[in-house]
Amino acid sequence: MKKNYLFTSESVSEGHPDKVCDRISDMVVDTYLGMEPQARVACETLTTTNKVVLAGETRGPDINKDELISKVRNCIKDIGYDQDGFTYKEATKIECHLHSQSADIAMGVDSSGNKDEGAGDQGIMFGYACNETDVLMPAPIHFSHRILRLMAEDRKSGKLKGIEPDSKSQITIEYKDGVPANVKSVVISTQHSKDVNLSKVKELCIPYIEKSIPKNLLGQLDENEIYINPTGNFVIGGPDGDTGLTGRKIIVDTYGGAAPHGGGAFSGKDPTKVDRSAAYASRYLAKNIVASKVSDKCLIQLAYAIGVSKPLSIYVDLFSNDEEKNKHVEKLIKDNFDLSPRGIREMLGLNKPIYEKSAAYGHFGREPESNGAFSWEKTDKVSVFK
Known part of the structure; x- marks a missing residue:
């Protein structure tokens, strides 16, 4: 494996058209689970200019479509869209085409008798974890997320004005001896209001780079390698500028390309779908392994067949040449964790x-939050691996 190299990861904000769709699809999942914890949901969302379309399969409570459409508008409003081409108001037309889950799929998934x-x-x-950051994530994706999250928080609070x-x-980071050493370049492309010019956009964005990335990594960054809206104007954006779909940002959702992704998206799926739940479980395992100091980084793969529980x-992969160590950790996982969907x-x-x-x-x-969100980020199983 290379020791000295450049590695780049990207993030997108909650207002990116694909992320608008992910947000809406996950709102649908939460709405069903909030009424029936065993509900089944597979919801896809499409957005374009003043249009939102929901489609997919559900099994569970009978939820009025008008209620879901109202919640879609709340999502759009919370993200911050009230523009000519995309708004939470009635100008944006919302269609809901959710229908009942296939009986064939339900038969394969449901438990019955001894099954x-x-x-x-x-x-x-x-699942993947590494010790490059305090949250055991790869540095490029972690800092890319942080820039946009801080910008969104200030935009929504009114502190950051002129940014949409x-x-x-x-972010591109130079690795030396396999460790993040320097940030080599930063790119931010952000939608802005008509009355804000490029110079002002740069002035508004630079502080978020400085807040988000540790000083020791920023020290050698050339000002010429900071690219803010490199194409110039970015007034028309969101679903008005580009069609959005659920599940098109799976590398942004995971490790920024630093580790493999199985192919399945997360958003819009209830936790009986292993695309979501098993990806969370494998991250949980990998994070606890790295937190236990067993290795500096860890990759876990799980494989499933439809209708089969185990x-x-x-x-x-502990990224060492110690095959016995890998096998020992695999045995600890098998002996201590039930990795069936249930x-x-x-x-x-x-x-x-x-x-x-x-x-x-x-x-x-x-x-991890008190309501159970991000439970897969806990490091409460470190003792199993120590």
């Missing part, structure tokens, strides 16, 4: 309306 609840689909899921909801960030395989949900408390907040700024590297 335990099976996975909602086949697939592979990855749609934005992206990107994972087909568990793969552990076992994961019970272990992490996933049958709760906790997902809307996860739709932007990454599903990982977040602080």
Whole structure:
């Protein structure tokens, strides 16, 4: 493996059109789980100029479509959209095409008799952790998220004026001996109001770079390698500027490309879908392994088949040449963790309306909350691996 290299990751804000869709889809999941913890939801959202379309399958409480449409408008309003081309008001038309879950899928997933609840689909899921940051996430994606999250907080509080909801960030870090050494470049592209010029946009954005990245990494950053709205004007943005779809930012959602992704998106899916729950479980395992000081970084893969409860395989990579150590950790996982869909949900408390907040700024590297959100970020199993 390379020791000296450049690595880049990007993030997108909650106002990015794809993230608007993720937020709405997860709101639907939370609405159903809030009424029935065992509800099943697979919701996809599309957004474009003054248009939102929901489609997918559900099983659970009978929720009035008008209620969901009202909640969609609340999501759009909270993100901050009230523009000519996209607004929370009646000018934006919202269609809801949710229907009942397939009986064939339900039969494969449901428990019955001696059969335990099976996975909602086949697939592979990855979890990763490393000691580059205090939250055990890769540095480029962690700092990219932080820039946009801080900007959004100040924009919504009124402290940051002239900046609109749609934005992206990107950070390149130079690694020396496998450790983050210097930030080599930072890119921020942010939507802004008509009365703010490029010079002002740069003035507004620079403080967030300084707040988000440790000084020791910023020390050698050349001012010419800070790119703020490199194309110039960015007034038309959000779903008016580009169509959005649920699940198109899966690398932003996970590790910024520093680790593999299994392919399945998270947002819009209830926790019986292993695309979501097993990805959370594998992150939980990897984070506790790294937190235990067993290794500086860890990659976990889990594999499932539809209708089958237990994972087909568990793969552990501690990024060392110690094969016995890898095997020992795999055995500890098998002996101490129930990685069936039901076992994961019970272990992490996933049958709760906790997902809307996860739709932007990454599903990982977040602080566990008292309501059960981000439970997979806890490091309460360190003793198992120590």
